[in-house]
Amino acid sequence: MVCQSRIKCVWTGSFGIAGSLRLLGKSEIVEFNLTSKYYWIMKTDNTIHLISRIHEKANIFLIGKLRGLGMNELAPSHGDILAALFKRNEVTMTEIATLIHRDRSTVTQLVRKLERKGYVFSKENASDRRSSFVCLTEKGKSLEPFFKQVTKDLYTRAYSGMTDEEISRFQQLVGKIYHNMD
Amino acid sequence: MVCQSRIKCVWTGSFGIAGSLRLLGKSEIVEFNLTSKYYWIMKTDNTIHLISRIHEKANIFLIGKLRGLGMNELAPSHGDILAALFKRNEVTMTEIATLIHRDRSTVTQLVRKLERKGYVFSKENASDRRSSFVCLTEKGKSLEPFFKQVTKDLYTRAYSGMTDEEISRFQQLVGKIYHNMD
DNA sequence: CATAAATACTTTGATATCAAACTATAATTA
DNA sequence: TAATTATAGTTTGATATCAAAGTATTTATG
Known part of the structure; x- marks a missing residue:
């Protein structure tokens, strides 16, 4: 049987493509439904x-x-x-x-x-x-x-x-x- | 010849033992010679x-x-x-x-x-x-x-x-x- | 135009890493 | 006390990762 969890320690990106994609002209990465006036902060959070x-x-x-x-x-x-x-x-x-x-x-x-x-x-x-x-x-x-x-x-x-x-x-x-x- | 730099991506600790050692009763990890009034902040920085x-x-x-x-x-x-x-x-x-x-x-x-x-x-x-x-x-x-x-x-x-x-x-x-x- | 240099990608070899299984010793329990 | 359980550490197998070398194609240069 193959063990899957052994990859734990090599996760380095945390799905974090936002920053790089922003450089390529994209900015939105996560859509938050917050009612906060700062919702836009998290909307493009990386x-x-x-x-x-x-x-x-x-x-x-x-x-x-x-x-x-x-x-x-x-x-x-x-x-x-x-x-x-x-x-x-x-x-x-x-x-x-x-x-x-x-x-x-x-x-x-x-x-x-x-x-x-x-x-x-x-x-x-x-x-x-x-x-x-x-x-x-x-x-x-x-x-x-x-x-x-x-x-x-x-x-x-x-x-x-x-x-x-x-x-x-x-x-x-x-x-x-x-x-x-x- | 052995390549040394291939270990780059697996460095996860950044010599960062301070936090854990603190749990064991040690706190000082880095000695800074800053003249800042906040020098103590960096002195135990982890x-x-x-x-x-x-x-x-x-x-x-x-x-x-x-x-x-x-x-x-x-x-x-x-x-x-x-x-x-x-x-x-x-x-x-x-x-x-x-x-x-x-x-x-x-x-x-x-x-x-x-x-x-x-x-x-x-x-x-x-x-x-x-x-x-x-x-x-x-x-x-x-x-x-x-x-x-x-x-x-x-x-x-x-x-x-x-x-x-x-x-x-x-x-x-x-x-x-x-x-x-x- | 032909050769050299650069680029895109793959292959090979090595290493840090984890999980699971294993060995040996210590601690607990019946 | 004997048997079970827990703990310390290693071994085995697998994978993500990088560097260096290799192949194929494109671009630059003479």
Whole structure:
């Protein structure tokens, strides 16, 4: 039997063609029947598509930075794992999976690669022999300043030209929508 | 030689561990040296991570809707292609790739599947025999009302409990950041 | 006009990803 | 205590995805 849900994580468009089609001369994408005076706002809304694009652009940005450091072989989720390990010395596979929102079987592969590249190593868990801890090597630890700088650069770019009020308002509104989608 | 950039589209975390780690008792993720009185806002910023999560949640939402319609076999980007075709009768492979922000070789596979499932068909382009047009079948066309409804549902959920002013402000700010990342 | 360059698309190879099935260990329950 | 259930992790199989190389056709250039 074929499993269908495995495609979950590769949905990137959210049916979000509105923005691009607008460039081609089309604008209407969703017809809302709202009685709000702002109904027209949603009528041509492509915000979720833009969010998807921002996400992809952020990834491209970060990959470019990794490449600049010669870490060409690492994928974004490898970076997520390292970022998690900067905060905690020992993390189990399941904890990593929860933190980076990936399947445990995916984490198996990701950690294996990080091990192969010398960024992390495994340590046995004496109190539960089913699990083991993933830890940073010195090579892995040495990446932390770089990661902090790159993250700072990312936000600096994202917020370029925005006032403090705009930034804080945006964070607030993103939080609301995140909560709505949760 | 191994190609490194192919991982572009699967970056979903944007080093965004802050939000999750906060749940585990950690909050600081990025240290900014801003002189702004709002520097603390960015100091614990995980907005881009939240954006990634919203994107993923939107995908999960849409996949659930597709599944409810028995379209289990279709991936998100297939939906993007259909959404594009609802707006234009004939679209070339390259145009689709541009619209959905995917590689042309990826689009080849996606369209092939849509053809196999009977949603689209190919028509030869008389004026340029290198390319061909992708068109909706009747089965494909019949999906449009459903897609509109699902998109409406998605936005309704995302904006739940938000005022018109908040929605319009959010759209404005998302637009700014999108532009910054472009 | 003939050759070179550009464009449209496909094929090939690699990787991140998920789900389902599997193994091993721990926890619970009868 | 024995049997069942739950949990941690891996393996297997499938798919979306990209890059690079390849084919075919069109456009540009000499």
